[in-house]
Amino acid sequence: MAMKSLQEFAGYVRQCKKELESRARRVLVCAGTGCLANGSEQVLNEFHRLSVDAVAVTKSGCHGFCEAGPLVKIEPDSILYVGVTAADVAEIVKTTLRDGKTVERLLYHHPVTGQMYRGEKDIPFYSSQSRVTLANCGAIDPDDIREYVARDGYMAMARAVADLSPDEIIEEMLASGLRGRGGGGFPTGRKWFFARNAQASQKYVVCNGDEGDPGAFMDRSVMEGDPHRVIEGLAIAGRAIGASVGYIYVRAEYPLAVARLRRALKQARNVGLLGDGLFGTDFSFDVIIKEGAGAFVCGEETALLASIEGRRGMPRPRPPFPANEGLWGKPTTINNVETLATVPAIMLRGAEWFQSIGREGNPGTKTFAITGQVANTGLIEVPMGKTLREVVFDIGGGLRCDKQFKAAQIGGPSGGCLSAEQLDIALDYDSLSKVGAMVGSGGLVVMDEGTCMVEVARFFMHFAQSESCGKCVPCREGTRRMLEILEKIVGGRASMDDLAMLEELAWVVKESSLCGLGKTAPNPVLTTLRYFRDEYLAHIVEHRCPAGVCTAFKSYKIDPALCRGCTKCRKTCPVGAISGDVKSPHVIDQSVCAKCGACKAACPFGAISLS
């Protein structure tokens, strides 16, 4: 049974809002993947067991502050407790919920300065952000459609379906200047415009949830924490181009996202927000979920479509573009999760509001997954154009363990590595592409001086090579040869000729590959060559790894004077490289040693050192 009219929907919204307001106080326990792994489910269960009736305890999506989990938020007191265990719950119930005081030891303490913060709005990690797309993540129960509706959910869809014509929707999107958040940055409104103009009896909209970039997890958090927002965005896209069927393609590694989306779809159908004749119009819309099966290249739009059709997920040359010939040859629009999750906010608050955030040509906000060697890792959302320095030091809290900033790898395997000299670069599509990097998926991995940039380049090349679908020669063979050369360099066997060949190959692969995977695969190599060439030279000419990472240039040794023969190192060694009798000095067989450093960590006498 579909919502028959806007009036009927307005009544439903009032009912949802009333329900939410009736809960004077709310306890939100994060149930994102990160917090669940840290035991947030037990925390939630303990709250349910102990809580007084007046308190509404619900799970929520990811708050973004994954490392500090499990997180417990108490509203309207605006208290955020971090690292909560089930054993802490009784104290929270007594001290905070009953007596109205805070449990100080559970508050967030800055890992570098040690300062204590009470709630989200005080913690620099949050206070420097502006949340639009992630506004509901961590604030609502993703499994309860009423909470989404109470926060103006599906309002934008109702407006788009009942009040606006498809052309008006597209005009609004064009005016907003929203660019695809999947990485390419193509204007979303134009994409919709092309598909709108294509003539066909059947069209499709597809949500690309195949987030394969290592180090990026914003799409996952949105799908897990606010699934209705993705569905709403997709429905608006469907209305704009004239599609009655939408697909959400989610990668296989995200089972929780699939489960939450499935439940969200069921709820939306039950209350009549999906189905036939929505809001009394002739617009019908429903969504099908397709699970990926583990292929990075399926993030590329034509490969993704092949995968939905049940074929090998290989890209094909464009044109024809999916807007004209997409799924089963029909006009199709493909948008990234984050793009679609931004659409409802634009439809609700207008293009002008959206243009007022960010910077010219790059309006709005962008989510980044900030990880690596920073104090605060997690998911953040900032206006386009914030500088790398602000993100790493203000929000990320600087580097952990008093280390120096060395590089930021931005945009995953399609992006590049920036050095300390680029710290003041604005994070937006145009500024980043000028220095050879990319917004890409928004993965931002911070590295300290203990990271070898050549090894990082090798790591990404290994990824690109193993994920190449093999259809076109430059990508299949080129990335393989590039990887071989990089392995020679980190293995201490390379010459300057190899370096020249690497650079030449990188340009060939970049310019002649069929799809985005191959075209961008050389980016990490090219940017490290540009900003960290001295490290390549150190490996090749001086036979040393400046960061002390590359195993070919180092060896672990046991100091016989300090070794007491406790056998701990021998037992820890994963490859059996250490031998020796009890109570007499042990030795490491260098030809067997995997140089993992486990022995050094295990030795209680500090007898093992790296040279």
Added chain:
Amino acid sequence: MTPVETAQRKFRRVNEIIEVHGHEQAALVPILQEVQAEYRYLPEEILTYISTAMRIPAATVFGVATFYAQFSLEPKGKYLVRCCDGTACHVRNSKPVYDAIRAKVGLTDGKFTTPDLKFTVETVSCLGACGLAPVITINNEVHGKMTPEAAAIIIDTLLKRDGDN
């Protein structure tokens, strides 16, 4: 039971799965996923059977089954340990964790599954739990902030649990 009956029993479940999803090629990936969930890998004779039942060329079925990383044509272990080697995990030393787990379950050479089919140890490119790096999953249960020592303890617990049964 005659061999024919055994074969019928074997394919009955596959038939049920195909019935649910239909015979269109678009259903091939979900069907393979469900079959793999049932058998923990894709046995060759079942792939051939699917090809016949769905009237899709065997080359297409095998092509799809070998293209996607999720599918395995080899039996996998009871415990599927996936060590994340995404960028965040990689820079926070995921490699020693992987090595320690392999050593703990006794995997050598290029093998990923132990001969007793108890453990399969693989690396994956990103599990999307980067805030907890390095991360491993065991049959989809996530364990974050791993160290070689912690991983060894988890494996020990699994071994012990199996020993008790």
